[in-house]
Amino acid sequence: MTSSFNIKDKGTENLYAPVDYFLALPSKKIRPKLCVATAKSIDRHLKIESSVFENTLELFHNFTLMHDDIMDGADLRRGAQTVHKKYTTAQAILSGDILLIQAYQSLSKLEDSKQLSLALKWFNYTATLVCEGQQLDMDFEQKKQVLTQDYLHMITLKTGVLLGLSMVFGGMCTLAYTEDLQALFDLGTRMGLYFQVQDDYLDLYGESHKTGKTIGGDILCSKKTLLYLKALDNTSNKEDLIALYHSNSDQKVERVKDVFNTLNVQASILKDMTTKKQEIIDQIHSTTLFKDKDPLLAFFQNVSNRQG
């Protein structure tokens, strides 16, 4: 198609400025890094350049953040104003839409159309699950009680599967077989779940100057994280904990933390995390597809050792 309409030529600053603003904020680029680490662990010589996949993953991730921040009414993201705060809600909706379209646009640059068709199916599948996860997250906000297993299901969808897709895309760079892609998706999804549990943990037990967030932010906004659900599972006094957690009392974070300490929440989560971490490392070691374990192990160790 010719550019008879001169895209980005006139008067569309208000659409692209929020996109440029958001993409310029610091990002850990975990998904592109996982894509590349996966590819390199499978085959040192990539058959398809990874950049198309990396861009798709990062653009899609940014799309979800921009829209989630509107839905969650969040003021800050990556230490800066969220898009709907800095600009308007309408702009955040439309600029998010453009980011999603750009994610597809990046993918459509794949030269081999058979690979494109395959990548597109995985991308659509994952994108759908991510939206379902976000809806479940919003639903849980409204519920008095949430089961731990339902919470884990929700974060698997909202956060986990996009890491699964990152590994699938990494596999595609090496033209991995279809059955291997499914295994990569499952392993990446488990990593994503691990990282989200780690996020929940660091929100309370991390250090503010490393996480860049207020310590106990999740408690302040009564978010039903794994820490809270585990505390509920362990307490004999559910009603008091529910009341405290949903209150606006003075020193709420300290008071909730005291309850968590009594219930051994920190040690219990840490134990779970250590087990899950070892399982993931073991799986990397036992997967014959990974000829060189180092890139993937280095990636996982790097992200899972972070303090913020």
Added chain:
Amino acid sequence: MTSSFNIKDKGTENLYAPVDYFLALPSKKIRPKLCVATAKSIDRHLKIESSVFENTLELFHNFTLMHDDIMDGADLRRGAQTVHKKYTTAQAILSGDILLIQAYQSLSKLEDSKQLSLALKWFNYTATLVCEGQQLDMDFEQKKQVLTQDYLHMITLKTGVLLGLSMVFGGMCTLAYTEDLQALFDLGTRMGLYFQVQDDYLDLYGESHKTGKTIGGDILCSKKTLLYLKALDNTSNKEDLIALYHSNSDQKVERVKDVFNTLNVQASILKDMTTKKQEIIDQIHSTTLFKDKDPLLAFFQNVSNRQG
């Protein structure tokens, strides 16, 4: 990929109910109809089934409506409550996102991966232009004055190009050549522009029981339509018209209509429309690609003769 996460299995009613609600509202299905009419005018025997394209067009169109209605703060759509009114803004954002993903998902069902790659490029291109058009539309809301040519550019992007894509997709059903696709895009875009001008016209000069809308709705919300811009072009008393148009005066619609009558706006727009309509019909006749003019002419006559 296996459905290890059982899409749509549990707890996602709040995501899919708004989608189902919106898709069940009556739609004229102009875009799918144009796609099919184009294909049939080129070749009675389609090489690719049109349903994939039809669904993509309708899903994308519905995505734009759902998000535009949030941005515009609209209460009614197709005679029923808009999604963000019936449900929540968060749900309307997320359900709109799912519709956009479903539009891509429909397209990805194309079996021939070369065709998929081509269709995807056209779709991404068009989707980007549509978002740019929506941004310009919002920008114009904030401006005191808008030039007629800028308004026509805006509705070309916001409304026109999707009709262009409908014709491109129709051409693809017959495996039309690449250079023909560009010509189809341009013709469809002109049709879309015509239909939007007709919408502007019918908003004031149509009949309420046929349009299903309040007569003069655009005037009531001070929308800078082609009627208004033409009146501004023709009047020697711009300031008074601007003040009246942006007021909340009693009988505003009647008073603006009186000014329009004095300035011959109706006749002038009708004359333009007649010329444009004939140009489009002439072009259908002169395009050798269309072996049978009837399906396309019937479609265009049908839509352009509507009173609502």
